[in-house]
Amino acid sequence: MKPPAFGYAAPRSVEEALAVLADLGHDGKVLAGGQSLIPLLSMRLTAPHTLVDINRIPGLADVTVAEDGSVIVGALVRHAELLAHAQAFEALPLLRRATSNVAHATVRNRGTTCGSVAHADPSGEMTAILAITGGSVQIAAAGRRTRDVGAREFFLGPLESCLGPGELAVSVRFGAPAPRSGSAFLELARRQGDYAMCGVAVTVTLDDSAEVTTVRAAYLSVGPVPDVHDLTAPVAGQRYSTADWRAAGELAASLVEPEGDLHASADYRRRLVSVLTERALPLAAADAVARTQVAA
């Protein structure tokens, strides 16, 4: 488990990085926290010609809460930093709720949130969060204006994003929560910190009289890309405290097409989709009430 020889570049600015990446084309590979890439190299599952280490580039390590309440996370922000970021949590509590489930402290200290998204693992927490918050990825390339790509277009398949050769994700933007909405995140992993057998991020929006207007959910480990499902129908107009969350969970189970693996059969995953959804939704509704002071 030793990687074959590879070239190494350590650019000191985004411009330099983009120039190096453009030069290398298909031969270049961005190295951020290395928590996914280095194991792949060591197992010789990938053998890039040159690693472009972005860790020495200044200005990529900021978490910014924009005026509209969205949270912008630079390419070098580690999971641990996002987890500890008070304003980000206040603006978008889902971020911390999900990030605390990413791996273990040692991995979170090195791995980047942006790298997680770039890695496009449908079992990763941040892919689902990007999807459900209607977020986007800011992609730069030499000689081009930075483009902003929404989650739907960004994730193409398992471990496959729209990032092309020469491109660098400079940040990801997680969208602001809707007014009168609340969120919850639940997952079940075989062991704490493992990739989840199934996980769910939900948002529930209420109207002024605490009745449900919108229910949305995005899942981990149940499909090739983090689809966002609308689960409003079975609970629309119901009061948050007595809504038929079970029906919403059952609807979710009918919408997903999970696959089985060593740790969880497809049927069991479907069961988890329904149970976790049913459990997460009342939490999200309560969160909506608590955060937005809708008349409870």
Add this chain to the structure above:
Amino acid sequence: MTTKLFGEPIARREDARLIVGKGRYLDDIGHGALGVAFVRSPHANARILDIDVSAAVEVAGVHAIYSYEDLDGAMAQPLPVLIPHPSLTAPRTGYPLANGSVSHVGEPIVMVVADDRYLAEDAAERIVVDYEFRTPVVGVEAAERADSAVHEDIPDNVAARLVQEFGDVDAALLQAPHTVSFTQTIERSASMPLEGKGVHARWDAVDESLRVYTSTQTSTSVRAAIATKLDLSLDRVEVIAPDVGGGFGVKIVHPWPEELLIPWAAIRLGREVKWAEDRREHFVSSAHERGQLQRITAGYDDEGRLLALDAHILHDHGAYTPYGIVVPIITSTQLLGPYRLANYRCQVDSVYTNTVIVTPYRGAGRPQGCFAMERTMDRVADDLGLDRAAVREINLIRADEFPWDNHLIFQDGRPLIYDSGDYPSMLDKLRDLVGWEGFEARRSAAAADGRWLGIGMALYVEGTGVGPYEGGHVQVLPSGKVLVSTGLTSQGQGHETAFAQIVAEELGVPIEDIEVHTGDTRRFAYAVGTFASRAAVMSGNAVALAARAVREKALRIAAEVLEVDAADLDIVDGVVGVRGDPGAVLPLSSVAVLSNPLRYAFDEASRAATQFARFASDDQPPVADDDEPGLEGRDYYSPVRSTFASGAHAVIVEVDPGTCAVTIEKYAVVHDCGRLINPRIVEGQIHGGVAQGVGGALYEVMAYDETGQLQNASFMDFLMPYVSEVPQRIDIGHQETPSPLNPLGIKGAGEAGVIPGSAAIAAALEDALGIRITSMPLGPSQIYDLIRAAQDGTAEMTLNSARRSQEEST
């Protein structure tokens, strides 16, 4: 006053060094050494047609590429069968490098030596091996069907058929008022030490000597194997186990192919050579254990008294039998547990499969035996509608019945005689500790809240401290430092602490003055190894005896100098003194100087000591006929037979009815390993054992597919429990029934914690779900399948669950 040390829960002396990164593990040694990578078989059962290395020799930095054809002399012979047995009628071992065929994925075929491991892997990747495939045999049932064979000349795939028997089982089953028959399985798992295997070798061509470091549980036996296989004189070979990052059994197997190949290459190349196993290699080329299918029939009376037990076990032995049939022997003997039984038959068919070899992993066949017996107890109780603890109680050997002869032969070839114990009191303690009596009420209350709770227990007896011997050497230096050495190795057990406690107490010296060395053939050449919960019993007693010899000599010398009777002397805090005479003292360091008539006074201490020296009589030699220079002692401990520890675990689990996730709510252990040297170390052993037991019960599987590919050969998919999966609290009750067999009265504690895990957790899950559990481990996905099967009537419910629902409805 020397504070009492034996039995005290002092902190482990080795931990600070290991925790701050000052350990010296195999891969910390020899940074300039050449690196090694192996081409290992990607197929489970194949003939090798051709090996093409032409592309690999081109890689810059490659020094040598070896395959079977390059092996010479004894190296070209099959690896040894370490422990032959009359029942092992078709033993089979591999070769250091595959000789024409491979029998499991991971078997080494080609060895590449290069400047470093990176380049060696580059070259290995370029080697092309041509195979002719054969049908792989995976799983014991396929092996039993024998539609195809693992080894062509062993068509029935049976390596050994071991029968252990007493009484008349068939007659007793016929007469028994009740019988139950069932089949159950237990999965494979593995020792999985955090540090894999590793070997470093250096040949000194001028001195014609070989030094080998290996991450082993037995350096002395590796030394003998290397000397034999490489045709070297034993005195030219030294083998050292450096700090070893865990063993759990896998490193007692020897010689591993690499333990021969690395020194062999070092001699041929005249260079230091090193190989440190990586995790993937460890999964597919070390060893696994546990996998068994058990067909059990039990006969019992109305009160649950077990009258007869007939067990037919299929034991998955993997591709080869280098370690003999130790695991089947242990399963078939230790199955009996703490119970009286008049009629018993256990047949173990040890079958070959095209998978990694099976050799002892902590517990070594006991978890399976315990699973068989304890699940039988649960069946009996369920059938009769009796309390599971009560059924166990009625079958227990009583405290006044020791020594208890089981009329079988144990793994050491000696009679299976339990030396001491008190099983009824152990069970009482366990019931209190876990809250057995009040549990029914708790369960119903939880059930009313939609929570599923279950409780289970399992008892075991563990043969520990197998012989034949272990030795100890204790030497007091003129500096006052006390060197203690024993030949067996350490893999984290805390020997530096426990052995020092024993010597400090026996000799009367401060523990700070003691330095313990293990596993180094330069210091101690005769040893067996660290396995079978034997180190404390064997080396603990050996160093105690050696320390007693030193004490006796020290008192003899001091008695002469102080002109008193040795019987009036005592050693306290490293100083010999006359009881009741505070003025007459002589430090042990001075005694050490005096013990050697060659007294060059290199330092103040020696000069000071010489003032005590008396002139020897002109008619006597300076060293008397029956004496030796130096203050040291060496002794061996060799037991007549094993000593039997015991224990009982109980566990409360909760199953989430929605997600089927299992949480361990309480885990209680009552443990009896005779006199405790250090309760803290024993508790650490229990914690680690329970962790591995939980792993085996809820997480760990070796996911072989039907072609013999191990699908989860990484820590990402082989689920060892993290600290977050192990019960945060383990309630431990100690019981001490000293062993009458050894001077210190101790029994082994190393493996105990892992033995009853699967049995107790299976029982608790069965209790929680009301569904019969016949296969372990169980993860939530399997529990979900069970629940659905119960709903559509294809899974068996326990009788007890039916009784419970009846009670509820009335």
